[in-house]
Amino acid sequence: MSAPAGRPVAAARNRQVKLGAYVTFEGRTWQVAAVAGASVRLVDERGQTASVLAPFLFADPTFAVVDSPAAGVPPWGLLESVPARERERALAWQRHIREIETGLPGGPASGGIPRPEYDPKQQSMAAREQAKADELAQLGWPRVSRATVRRMRARYHAGGLMGLIPQRKPSSATGRADERVVAAVLEALRRQHGRSKGTLKGLRQLTGQILTDTHGPEAVALPAPSTFNRLVRVLADPLEHPGRPARTATTTPARPFTPTVALRPGELVQVDTTRLDVMAVGEDGHPVRPELTIALDVATRSVVAAVLREESTQAVDAALLLAEMAVPQPARPGWPGHLRLAHAAVPYARLLALDARLEQAAARPVVVPETIVIDRGRVFVSAAFLAACETLGVSVQPAPPRSPAAKGAVERTFGSINTLFAQHVAGYTGSHVLVRGQAVEDEARFTVAQLQELLDEWVTAVWQHRPHDGLRHPVLPKKALAPNEMWGALLGASGYVPLPLTGADYLELLPVRFHPITGRGIRINYRTYDHAVLNEHRGRPSPTGPDSKWEVHLNPHDVRQIYIRLPDGHLHEIPWIHRDHVHAPMGETAWRHIRATLNHRAGREQHEADLAEAADQVLRHARPLPGRDAPATAAAPSAAVAAAAGPQAADDDAEAQDSLDAVEAHARDDDGRPAADDELSPLAGRFALYDAFEEAEHW
Structure with missing residues (x-):
């Protein structure tokens, strides 16, 4: 008597109830004394007997054959998760094993006449296994011998169809990653816990700093970005995983996209406003999230002007943006020498002959815009801004409504500012509410004026010298150029037109x-x-x-x-x-x-x-x-x-x-004398308050 059909061969054989076998039934151990039709006669250790119907015996939850494992239903759901190639190979092995044992590929009830080399009545099991190994070798199966066939038969009897699936050794979650790198990643994730989530690139930089502080410079090398991203994916909590943006559904059909092309500096400048992803200390001491307005030259991808304001940008800020992009931007006190225009990749001597103000200018392009692309915000369509553009001879082109691709370059630059600058500043809020920290307001450290100083220095030192994949020189199409390099390359296409604005011109642009x-x-x-x-x-x-x-x-500011x-x-x-x-x-x-x-x-x-x-x-x-x-x-x-x-x-x-x-x-020492320059640099240089009126006198 055997268990119901539908189980693997090994399982059915293990579930056979033979005379003399010991079974458990109703929590007690019995020995099978007789089998009469559908009834099973059982005898326990005390000599008591019981006659039980076979279906009732098998249905008992405690039923098991002693010293014989009970096989359950094979995990068919796991078979669906196996790669298709391995699943097809396991099904092929199942047919071959059935043919070896029964002579028929479909099993005993499939019908047909066995092939002579697999007929159990004429060939031994060893001969059938060898015949199957020779057949598979002729079919092109690699490394198939009689030992392989015997091993696959044993795996099939032990685990059924799932036993024929290759079993890979479980590997460590972190693989072969250096334990020091793993510890540094865990420390970086711990520091970011509860704070606004940044990008994977920012987390990699933080991990590199931790490795340097712990083991010394260049003692432990960071893995490649792809390897590092996989390591973070394994170690990070899914809810704390950085660089995972929120996705929202949209019902608006995608419009055809046409790339914007500009061939000379100032030919097309895109202007837009957004909230900076950093909390700052407002004028009244409360934490505020300032508003950032930038002007981006499409031809060189240069941020030619950037203005931070505590509240909504006003017409005076838009007018100031025009003045900042059209006149040389002076280098701030305390900036290193390489941030001056004299060290940029431009024909500095020829430009200096045209405009003496470039001698103390920062290494940022000076662009007289021909066309400005704006959205339909009230600031940029105001009479004051349009009048300022008319005064400077600038053409204003409003972008189509609900068409972010019309200003795709400046929109992408906002994302770069958030990932390359904002996430490294105290008070970072994250790009959206799902990645925001728990107490971002308490992390605010800088005033809006100080943030303006930091942003100006970052644009001059990092953004303008960072290679941009979209900037290619016609002579060197495989080399990505930095915005300053592209400006120097295209400067001859349009030349530099000095725009001598004065403090009186700035006053005329005020509301x-x-x-x-x-x-x-x-x-x-x-x-x-x-x-x-x-x-x-x-x-x-x-x-x-x-x-x-x-x-x-x-001036409202x-x-x-x-x-x-x-x-x-x-x-x-x-x-x-x-x-x-x-x-x-x-x-x-x-x-x-x-x-x-x-x-x-x-x-x-x-x-x-x-x-x-x-x-x-x-x-x-x-x-x-x-x-x-x-x-x-x-x-x-x-x-x-x-x-x-x-x-x-x-x-x-x-x-x-x-x-x-x-x-x-x-700023003074114990003797009342002024302190050294290095002690005054945070005050008199990098974090000095920007006075627009004083700067206007230098224009």
Whole structure:
């Protein structure tokens, strides 16, 4: 008596219940005493007997033949996961083994007449195995002998069809990777845990730094990028795996893509705005995510201008972008010499003869744009920006709506800035919310002005000297060129046209508004601007302005002064009456925060003085001192505002460390003499506040 059909041959043979065999039934051990039809007679160790129907005996959960493994249903699902070639080879072996044992490839019930060399009645098992080995060798099967056939028969009887699948030895998850590299990858993943996820390339750089710090420079070599990516895929938590973007479905059909071609510098410049993936310390001390506006020259892939703003980009920023790309960008104090234009791959001597301002310029292209491609944002279609483009002779070309491919070069550059620059800056937010860290706001370390300095230096030192796969010289088509190299190669195609802008040109590009001149001066948003130059015009109507109001130009990023056009046609600077009390540039963002925090509890003059005091305290506390590990928190500006409003403002200000005094103290040694240049470099060089008005005077 045997188990039901449908199991492998070995399984059926092991499940046979013969006379004298010991079986377990209902948790007890029995010996088969007799088999009569469908009934099985069992005898236990105590001599008790039982007669059980065979189907009932086999259905018992505890039934098993003692000293004979019970075979279950073969894992047919695993067979589907086997490569098709190995699965077909296993099925072929099954047919050959069946023919060896029964004479028929399909088994005993398949019918037919066995071939003479495989007839069990005429040939022994050894002869049949040898005949099968000779047949497979003639068919082209490699390395098939009688021993191979015998081994495959044993594997088939032990494991059925799955036993014929080649069993590979399980390998380590990390393979043959160096244990030191594995430890460094695990340490890099630990440091990134809970933070915003970057790219695999950024993680590889971090791993290299860990190996250098642990074992010394060049002691342990990093594996190739493809090997490193496989190692990270094995070691990283799937939820923490870097470089895995979120994918969203879209129902918009793809439009035909036509690449944008530009053959000379300035022929086509693409301008766009996006949020930088870095949290910064705002003017009011709160963490903010600044907005980045860049201008990209398509012919050379050069970032010819980049502007960071705390809030939404305004018309003045777009106009400033035009000025920055059209005039030489001065090298910042503290920058190394190789970042100057004199060391770039351009005909520097010939350019210097055209424009003396290039002598102190940074190694970035100076491009006078012919055509600017913009999106339909309100900033770039504003009257101020279009008027600025018309003044500079620039053609404006709006991109088609919902067509990101129209500005594909600048869109791709934003991704490069995020992966090559932003992910290495403290406060990195990640490219989307699914990879964002848990406390990104607490990681903010730099103000927007400091981030602007870092970005300018990165563009000059890294981006402009980094080979771009899309830049190829006609003479050297196999060599990828850097943007500066491409600019030098194409410079002869268009030449350099100097654009001598002055500080007055910059003032003309500022946003315009109209206000009356009263006996107290000009009142704008709770701020009073006054100067002796207004004396003869107080209370008088403007001869040219609408509603008899005077034309006023205001920089929203520094409200400490305005510029008014008087009858002589020139713009005159009018300072805020409390400008000398506020020692740093202040924008409308910080001013609105101060006004919302400080209640109006006195007359207009006293209230404005309180606002000025609060503004000075906020600007001092919002800028972290050199060497501090944590940025200014939101509570510090609020406390400064409250202190400025109350009678204890002087005492509170004395208790709080004045940031400007601290900077001055930091810049001097114990004897009161100025510190060395290397000690001042973080203050006077790399992180110095960028003053657009001062820079405009150098244009």
